[in-house]
Amino acid sequence: MTAHLWGLGLRPTHFSQFHALPELPPVEIMADNLLHHRGGPALHHTLRITQRAPCVVLHGIGMNIGGAEPLSATYLHGIRELERLFSPQVVSDHLCFTQAAGLQSYELLPIIRNKKALDHVVNRVDQIQQTLGRQFCLENVSAYISYHDDSIPEGDFLNEIAERSGCGILLDVNNIFVSAHNFALDPFVEMSRFEAKHVKQIHVAGHSTKDDFLFDTHDTPVCETVWLMLGKFLKSSASIPVILENDKNDVELATLLAELELGKRRCNGAI
Amino acid sequence: MAQFKIQPKDFQYQRELIEWLTALDERSGSEAPIASFIKQDTLHRLDTYQASYLGRITANISETIFEACENLFGKELVSQILASFFKTHPPRAETLTEAANALPNFLRTTDASPEAVLFADLAELSLKRWQILISEDPTHTQPAGNAPLSRLCLQAQAAYLSPAGHYDLSEAWNTAQKPISSDVDNLSEAIFASRKGIIFGKTSATEFVVVGVPDPLATFARALMRGASVEMAIDALEQSLSQNSSELQQENATALLQLLLQALSTTRLLEFR
Numbered sequence: 134m135t136a137h138l139w140g141l142g143l144r145p146t147h148f149s150q151f152h153a154l155p156e157l158p159p160v161e162i163m164a165d166n167l168l169h170h171r172g173g174p175a176l177h178h179t180l181r182i183t184q185r186a187p188c189v190v191l192h193g194i195g196m197n198i199g200g201a202e203p204l205s206a207t208y209l210h211g212i213r214e215l216e217r218l219f220s221p222q223v224v225s226d227h228l229c230f231t232q233a234a235g236l237q238s239y240e241l242l243p244i245i246r247n248k249k250a251l252d253h254v255v256n257r258v259d260q261i262q263q264t265l266g267r268q269f270c271l272e273n274v275s276a277y278i279s280y281h282d283d284s285i286p287e288g289d290f291l292n293e294i295a296e297r298s299g300c301g302i303l304l305d306v307n308n309i310f311v312s313a314h315n316f317a318l319d320p321f322v323e324m325s326r327f328e329a330k331h332v333k334q335i336h337v338a339g340h341s342t343k344d345d346f347l348f349d350t351h352d353t354p355v356c357e358t359v360w361l362m363l364g365k366f367l368k369s370s371a372s373i374p375v376i377l378e379n380d381k382n383d384v385e386l387a388t389l390l391a392e393l394e395l396g397k398r399r400c401n402g403a404i
Numbered sequence: 405m406a407q408f409k410i411q412p413k414d415f416q417y418q419r420e421l422i423e424w425l426t427a428l429d430e431r432s433g434s435e436a437p438i439a440s441f442i443k444q445d446t447l448h449r450l451d452t453y454q455a456s457y458l459g460r461i462t463a464n465i466s467e468t469i470f471e472a473c474e475n476l477f478g479k480e481l482v483s484q485i486l487a488s489f490f491k492t493h494p495p496r497a498e499t500l501t502e503a504a505n506a507l508p509n510f511l512r513t514t515d516a517s518p519e520a521v522l523f524a525d526l527a528e529l530s531l532k533r534w535q536i537l538i539s540e541d542p543t544h545t546q547p548a549g550n551a552p553l554s555r556l557c558l559q560a561q562a563a564y565l566s567p568a569g570h571y572d573l574s575e576a577w578n579t580a581q582k583p584i585s586s587d588v589d590n591l592s593e594a595i596f597a598s599r600k601g602i603i604f605g606k607t608s609a610t611e612f613v614v615v616g617v618p619d620p621l622a623t624f625a626r627a628l629m630r631g632a633s634v635e636m637a638i639d640a641l642e643q644s645l646s647q648n649s650s651e652l653q654q655e656n657a658t659a660l661l662q663l664l665l666q667a668l669s670t671t672r673l674l675e676f677r
Contacts, residue, residue, distance in 0.1 A: 168499065172541030177609035195498060201415035208498055233418035236426050237495040237503065239460050240453055242418070245441075249414050277449040278442050280417065315446070346449055 137335075137367060138188045138374040139397050141389055148178040150386035158393065159188035161376045162219060164226075165195050168211040180218075189221045190334055190374050192303070196226035198257050198271065199244035200233060209264050216265055222374060223334045225270035225303040228254065228291060243276040246285045251293060258298040270333050271295075272303035275311040275340070275349035287312070288326025301333035306363045307355065311340050311347040324362050329370045337363060337396065338378040352381040354392055364400035417441040425457050426494035428487060462486045465500045469534055472580035473526050476591070477519075485511070485523070501534055518596075522576060525566075529577055532564040533604055533612070541609040564604040565617065565625050571595045574602040574616030 140159025143151065145166070151157060162179055170176045183189045195208055216224055229241040244250055254271075261269045271294060273287055285293075287309075291302050304327055313320035337360070339353030355377065363375070377393045420438040424431070433439060433450030442450060462483035466474050474482045489510050495503035508531070511524035566573055572595045579591060601617040603625060617625060627637035 165499070170538040172539055172609055173537040173606075174610045176538075177541070199418075201412070201418060205498060230418050233415065233422040235496055236422045237497065238422050238425050238457055239495070239500060240425070240457050242421060242453065245417060249411075253414075277452055278446040280441050281443060282441070315449070343452060344449075346452075348452060 135367070135370065135372045137370070137372055137397075139393050140186075140188065140190075140374055140376050141386075141393060142192075142376055142378040142380075143179065143182060144380065144382075145175060145178075146382050147386045147389075148174075148182070151182045152178070154386075157182065157186045158390070159190070159374050159376070160186045161190045161192050161374075161378075162215070162221070164191050164193035164212055164215050167215060168195075168208070183219055188374055189219050190223040190225070190376065191215055191219060191221035192272075193224075193226040194241065195231055195239075196261070197231045198226060198261070199228060199250065199254055200230040201253075202232065202235075204257060204260055209261065213265055216267070223270050223301070223303065224265060224267065225272055225301075225334065227274050228271045228294075229274045241274045243274060243278065243280075245280045245282045246287065246290045247282055248284070251285065251290060254294050255298045258294060258300045262298065262300065268299065268301055268333070270301035270303045272305050272336065273308050273312075273327075274305070275308040275315075275347075277315055277346055277348070279316055286323070286326055288323060292326070292328050292331060295328075295331035302327060302331045303334045303336060304332045304366070305336035305338070306359050306366070307336065307338040307340055308349060310356070310359050310362065311349050315346045320358065320362060321365070324366060327366075329366065332366075332370060332373065334373055335363065335366075335375040336378055337375065350380075351378050355396060360396050360399045363396070364402070367400050421453075425454050426490070428454070428458065428491040458487060461490045461495065461500060461503075465504060469501055469504065470527060470530050472530050472577060473523055475583045476526065476576075476580040477523060501531065505531060507531075522571075522595075525573060526576065526580055529566065529573070529602065529604070532566075536564060536604050536606055537612065539606075542607060565622065566602045570599065572598045572600040572616070574600050574614065577602055577614065578616075 138159040140161060141147075143160045143162055151160075160183060162183065167176055167179060191212075193212055196204065196212070197208075198204075212224065227241050228244065230244055231238055231240060231242065244254075258269060258271070271291060273291060294300060295302055306324065309323050310320045312318075313323045337355045338349065338351045339355055340347045341350040341353060342348070367375075375397075377389060377396065379389055417438065420436065420441065424433060424436040424438050433454065434447050438450065439447055463479075466479060466482045466486060470482055470486070486504075486507070489507050490503070493503075493506055493510065497503040497505075504527075508524040508528040511520055511527065514520075575598075576591070576595045579595075599618075601622045603613070603615040603617055605613045605615075607613055623643075624637050624641040627640040632640065
C-alpha cells in the first residue's frame with residue numbers, strides 16, 4: 134500500500150504539546166486563524182512547528198468560492214501571503230458560499246449544484262489559481278439541507294470542476310458520510326464518485342447526531358464507517374496527506390495521535 | 405474558460421439564506437423566503453445553520469477575543485450582548501474581530517450604566533490587545549547608542565495607550581484576566597476608588613506588556629505620542645507631577661520605566677497609537 138502522510142490539524146490549544154514532540158506529523162494550518170497576522174504568538178508558534186513538520190497543508194474557510202460576489206482581493210492576497218510563508222503542499226477551501234448581499238455568515242453553506250453553478254465555480258477557481266500561481270483544492274462540505282435545483286451529485290460536480298479548472302479535491306470522508314446519511318444515500322457509492330486522480334488531500338473527523346440528522350462537529354472520534362470508507366479509497370490513491378481534524382479544546386494531542394495511528398492501522402488492514 | 409453571465413436570480417437563494425441567518429429574528433427558516441428553495445424533507449434542518457452561526461458569533465468570539473469580558477461578566481451575558489450587537493450590526497467584515505470593532509460604541513450608545521461602560525471599555529481593550537498581538541513583532545537589536553535624549557523620539561512597535569477614565573482601568577483589566585466569582589458591583593466599587601489608564605505593548609512575539617498608568621505618567625506617554633523627544637516628555641511629566649503628585653504610584657512608575665527602558669534598548673522603539 135502507498136505510504137500516505139498521516140497528520141493533524143494544528144490548533145492553538147496544542148502548540149506547546151506539538152513543540153514537545155520529538156518528531157512531528159504532517160500538519161494542517163487553518164489559514165483564517167493567521168490571516169493578516171504580522172506577528173504574535175499564533176504566527177510565532179505555527180512557524181516554529183511547521184519548520185519541523187515533514188509536510189504542511191494550508192486550509193481556509195472564507196474564500197466564498199460558490200458565492201455571487203467578486204472574490205475578495207484582500208482575502209485572496211492574505212492566502213497568497215500565507216502560501217509564500219509556509220510553502221504548503223496543498224492549499225484548499227470549501228465548495229460552499231459564506232457571504233451574500235454584503236453579509237458574512239462565517240458558515241460553510243451548501244451551494245445549489247447545477248450546470249450554472251459549475252461554470253461559475255470553474256471561473257472562480259481559475260481566478261484563484263492565477264492569483265496564487267499554483268493548484269488550489271476544493272473540499273466537499275457536510276450538508277443538512279438540499280435544494281430543489283440540485284441536479285448534479287457532489288462527486289460528479291467536483292470531478293468536473295477539477296477536470297475543467299485543473300484544481301484538486303480535498304476529500305472529506307466524514308463530510309461524505311454525514312451528507313449521505315442526511316439524504317438517505319449510500320456513503321460508499323457517494324465516495325466512489327470521486328475520482329482518485331483529482332484527490333490531493335483527505336480529511337477525517339467526527340460528527341454528532343441531532344434529531345434525524347448528523348452534524349459535522351469535529352469533536353468526537355472518527356466513526357468506524359468513515360475509517361472503512363477511507364481504507365477502501367486509499368488502496369487506489371497516490372501518496373497524499375490524510376489529516377485528522379478535531380476542534381474540541383480539551384482533547385490531548387496524544388489522544389489525537391493515538392486515534393490517527395489507530396486509523397492508519399485500520400486503513401492498512403492491520404486491524 | 406466557460407463563458408456565462410451571472411444572473412442575480414441564480415443566487416437569490418444565497419441572499420435569502422444569509423439575510424435570514426444574520427437577521428437572528430424569531431422566525432424559523434421554514435417560515436422565511438429561503439424555504440421555497442429547499443426540499444421539504446430537509447427544511448426542518450435549516451435552523452441548525454442559524455444555531456451554528458449564533459454559536460460562532462457569540463461563544464467562539466467570546467472565548468477568544470472577549471475573554472476578559474467573559475471572565476468578569478460571565479459567558480451568558482457576553483453571549484447575549486454579542487447576539488444583540490450582531491443582530492443590529494450583521495457582520496460584513498472578513499473576520500469576526502473586525503466585525504466586532506463597533507461593539508464598544510454600540511454599548512456606550514445603548515446603556516450608560518457603570519457596568520455597561522466597564523464592559524465597553526474592556527471590549528475596546530480586548531480589541532486593541534488583539535490588534536497589537538497580531539501586529540509585527542518588535543525586533544531586538546543593538547541599543548540606540550549615545551543619542552541625546554533631546555533628539556531621541558520613541559516610535560515603533562505597536563502599543564496602545566488608554567488614558568485614565570473615571571476609574572482604574574488597569575485594575576479592571578487585570579482582574580478580568582482570570583475567572584472570578586465576586587459580582588461586578590463589588591468590583592466596581594474597588595476600581596472606582598482610583599483613576600488609572602493602561603498601556604498595552606509587546607516585547608516579543610509571545611510577551612505582552614500591560615502597565616497601569618496614573619494620570620501624570622499618561623501625560624508623559626501622550627507627549628511621546630505627539631512626537632515629543634524623551635527630554636521634552638520628561639519636562640511635561642515634571643510639570644504634571646508638580647501639579648498632581650498624589651496620583652503617582654511608585655509601582656506603576658517603575659513598570660512604565662521598565663517598558664520605556666526596554667523600548668530605548670531597541671532601534672525600533674515604541675509607537676503609541
